[in-house]
Amino acid sequence: MAAPSFKRLVRFVPKSDASKVLLGEPESESVDVGEALWNGQEVTVNVFSGTSVLAAGSVTGQKEVIDRVLSPLDSSEVGTIRCIGLNYVQHAQEVKVALPEVPTLFMKPSTALADPWPAKTALPKLTQKDDCGDYESELAVIIGKTFKNVSEEDAMDYVLGYTAANDVSSRAAQFAQSQWCFSKSFDGSCPIGPVLASKSAIPDPSKLKLQGSKNGEVLQSCGLDDLIFSIPKLLSFISQGSTIPAGTVIITGTPAGVGVGKTPKVTLRDGDRFDVKITPHIGTLINVFENEV
Known part of the structure; x- marks a missing residue:
């Protein structure tokens, strides 16, 4: 795969024409697109000729x-979202389980894909109950x-880039079953974005820092060097016997600090804002939750 011609891409609706969806690179290399838009700042983009990050x-x-x-990929491009559970040392310690010997894989459907704010992120009726x-x-x-x-040595050759994600979960449903797909596959339960940072911008993802905040309070903070299974190992593992199409989104696990692990527990409710911030280059995925009616 040829090296991408961008460092950071966004897919967006321009102010000039609400009927268009465009692709491009933020003019400022340092702007946190999510935070800037939340704060009402203008973000100017150098428009690309392509209509998909897969062919920019x-x-x-x-x-x-x-x-x-918008999310960097349209739901029609994703196929499935491959998800890794229990992949941070601190998170395993938090939930008091032994470190896994092989990755835990589950899937979300393409209907789980969702856009960043200003799109609202739905809390299903089941979760509200x-x-x-x-x-x-x-x-x-x-x-x-x-x-x-693919081998671990060759796995990174197939990576286009990286973005932020929130694996929104319904814990009561999760803990009632041995399989996690139902509790994590509700419509809109995997917002991603807003920026897709290329592999050339992030040659070593283990150096990234991740932070999760609810209504301004930092609840998760960890380096990607805390991963139990590295990204090359994950890619190699999930590809054994399985075709992984271009456009597939792979979410790589969450660090310590999830709501269910806190005392008292922390939950998402109507009107809550949650930020996933990954630095450098990717910036902040902002989502505001609303009850499904």
Whole structure:
């Protein structure tokens, strides 16, 4: 796969035309797109010729201002979201379980994909009933080229880039079953974005720092060097016997600090804002939750 021609991409609706969806690179290399938009600042983008991060094209010379930022990928491009459970040492200690010997894999459907704020993130009726909505700040890996049976040594060749994700979960449903897909696959339960940072911008994802905040209070803070299974190991593992198509989103686990592990427990409720911030380069995924009706 040829190296991407960008460092950071956003998919967005421009202020000039609400009927368009465009792709481009923020003009400022340092702007935190999520925070800037929340604060009402203008974010100017150098527009690319492509319509998908999987084929971004090249700079057109056109500039546009973001009206509404979208997830880097459309749900039609994703297929499935591959999810890794229990992949941080601190999180395993928090929930008092032994470190796993092999990765735990579950899946979310493409209907779980969701946009950053200003799109609202729904809390399903089931989650509201038991007050069991929970957050999980995660690094998402975006696959740029289809692969299968790849080695750890070659796995990173298939990575397009990285973004932020929130693995929104319904804990009552999760703990009532041995399988996690039902409790984590509700519509909109995997917001990602807003920025896709290329592999060239982040040559070593283990150096990233991740932080999760609810209504301004930091609840999760950890380096990616706390991962139990590295990203090359995860990619190799999930590809054994399984084709991983381009566009697949892989979320890599959450660190300590989830709501269910706190005393008293912390839950997501209508009107709550949750931020997943990954530095450097990726910035802040902001989501505001509202009750499904």
